[in-house]
Amino acid sequence: MFELIKKAIKVNTLKLVAIATFFYILCAFIIYAIEPENFKNPFIGLWWVMTTVTTVGFGDYSPETYMGMVFGMFLYFSGIGLIGIILGKIVDSFTLYRRFKEEGKLSYRGENHFVLIGWSKKAQKTLDEILINEDNQSDIVLIDQLDKIPVEHENLYYLYGDPTKRETLEKANVLKSNSVTIFASDNEDEVSADGKSLLIASAIEIYGMEHNKDIYTIVEMVRDSHVKMFNHVKINEFLPSNDTFPFLMAKSMQYHGSSHLFMQLLSKRYGDDLWKIKPHPTWKTYRDAFHSLQEKGANLISANNDLGIIRRLDEAIPKGTNLFIICDKETFHSVQQK
Template structure:
């Protein structure tokens, strides 16, 4: 018996479940043939078998003959042990899945998600901000060469590996992502960090071109002078790592209290915030957009990255224009639902 159990443990889960299924069906027919008056059909036999091996034991059906009871003892010794092994393998499968997920070995199959490349203090703060105020409830996928996931959240996934590898980009499903953000490594000098970001950005561009897909890429740059090195690489946005703090300090010195305004626009934790919407199809000019958004409680401040929109209200809205507005979350959702 013990040798049989040891061999059963070594069988893969799918094969073991198949064997168990055949075994329980066979037992159902056997008890039906042994006591046809007591077990009216094989289904009732199967009901008794399953309530027996799962130790539920309702007692609505049970063997009454000596042969039937001996067969019941055989079922106790074999069937209960078999289902115990199956349950153990299922638990082991969940444990294995969790371990592989923590180690970043599993592929991500979702879409319209955010991809973060490079784990750092800034990446952690960015992740906290996204997950805390995730209006679209999008998942976030991290690509890094860490040994295990640095963060636990239902909407967070970790892919372990080299972000310049097409195989790793495939596992992160980058082609179907909303955007990819590349963070500079903290442990390297400025030149090496920007050089590594350039290499990763070039790999992503090449990967997208190979699949005829435009991947929206945002890159953190430590040295502003290095932006010119990216002229041959299609980067959608550059975020200066060091200059942003200096610019914010300068604005605060010139206009007292302005830092609070910038912090409110940068984080969704404070009341009104900056949002992006697509124009209503009925709007022809920016004035139509301005008035329509104002009536719903939102301020139009920019068309794409053009802040001079207030002086061009009578111009027609170009195709594929993105409008940036300031309002609270409730107003934003109402606008999204309206068109």
């Protein structure tokens, strides 16, 4: 019996389930053959077998003959042991799945997610900012070569791999992502960090071109002078790694308290925030949008990346335009429902 148990443990889980299913059905027919008057059909026999091996034991059916009792004792030892092995393998499978997820060995199959490439202090702050947003229902896929996932969160998925390789991009389902953001490494010099970002961005562009798909790409640049090196690569946005702080400091020196305004725009932790909306069908011109939003308590500040629309309010709103507004969360939802 112990030798059989040892062999059963080594059997593939699916194969073991198939063997157990056949064994339990066979036992149902055997007990039906032994006591046909007590177990009136094989299904009742199967009911008794399953309540026995799962140790539920309702007692509604039980063997009444010596032969049936002997068979029941056989079932106690063999059937209960078999289902115990199956349950153990199922638990092991969940444990293995969790370990693979932590180590980044599983592919991601979701859509409209954010892909973050490269773990750094700035990547962590960016991740924290996204995760605190209650309105964000999108998942985040982090690609790096860490031993395990750096932060535990239900919306964060980790993928171990080289982001310049096609198989890694496929596992991250980059083609169906919302955007891909490439972060500079904390442990490399400026040239190496930006050079690595250039290589990754090139790999993403080539991968997208192979599938006729434009992948929205955002790159953190350590040195501004390197931006021209990216001219042959399609990058949607460059974000300076070191310049933002001095710019904010200069504004604060010139206009006291202005840093509080920027913090509201940069983070959802503070006051009113920056939101993106689609124009309502009834809005024909920017003036229509401006007045309608004003009545709701929202400030229209930009059409796409153009901050000068306040001087062109009578112009028609082109199709595909995204409007940016400043307001609180409640007002944003009110505008969205309009």
